[in-house]
Amino acid sequence: MARRTKNASYEPIRATSMWRVDQVFLARRGQRIEVISSLVNDRGGLRNLSLVAPTADPYEAVRHAARFVAGKGNVHSARQARVRWAREQVATLQDELIRDHDLEDEYLDAFEETLAAVRDQLR
Template identity: 75%
Template sequence: MWRVDQVFLARSGVRTEVTASLVNDRGGLRNLSVVAPTEDPAEAVRHAARFVAGKGNVSSARNARVRWTREQAASEQDQLVRDFTLEDEFLDAFEETLQEIRDRMR
């Protein structure tokens, strides 16, 4: 099973590209990208969380870090800054989607 480790946001015109970096217990790494049809970062991470959780083989997003990509950072320090509000948005939407999937499977 995979888990979400980091989430990167990048503005693309009036849309937001969201890339989720996934890891597994065997050291595997893969990325899932989705373009959210919004400029609003909170809605974009919710959109991405629903997309990632719907893949079916991603079990957790706990402790996932959300950051803007290097191109969006105004300074070197900005690259290190985590957005805790967006992390909460991502985790909540991810958990809600997983719960909906589990409910449908019953």
Template identity: 80%
Template sequence: MSRRASRPAKRADPEPIRATSMWRVDQVFLARSGMRTEVISSLVNDHGGLRNLSVVAPTEDPREAVRHAARFVAGKGNVSSARNARVRWAREQAATEQDNLVRDLALEDEFLDAFEETLQEIRDRMR
């Protein structure tokens, strides 16, 4: 008598980024991954939806990593704003519990600048 392996229940795909909903970047988390930096951008929409976009930047430099991620997120479409987005290191990267609470204001500025520059480039191409 053979026994079939039980299959895990299918998970619903996250809500796509589409024209019916505008998204904004709420938080950005950085984590070192060898010679690269993983950047996870947490997005929220007008209807209270939440979505995470992850990208691995081909650099160890946090400044370049957040700029890379900002260009990636802005290029997705229907992400209208990154104003007030908080940038933090992921919990496992923090040296102390206090580090979990510390925002990196310089990296927040870098992320917002790159995000706005990319949105402007996209708007210019659409004209």
């Protein structure tokens, strides 16, 4: 059991919890794209994993992030994960509501491929 500290929202990714990707946020950082994967666990915990992908291409950035997250080993699913651009990247309030279904498919495909490879190595 995780020891509670003043920052109770932090909970390490560990084998005793099953995590899934709930949302993915993208933000441009100069020539690169930051990808923040929001994870939830089976006990209602929340954890964000952030990385800056070495590319300006959003499709390659989400594939890169999905491989990183799936390689953690305790993240079992990315189904129904929503992909959106971060609030500071949108031009109107309507843009904030728009999901990018193509990027969601890219993220899920890369996640599932990596997860299958990790499982094969464990056999």
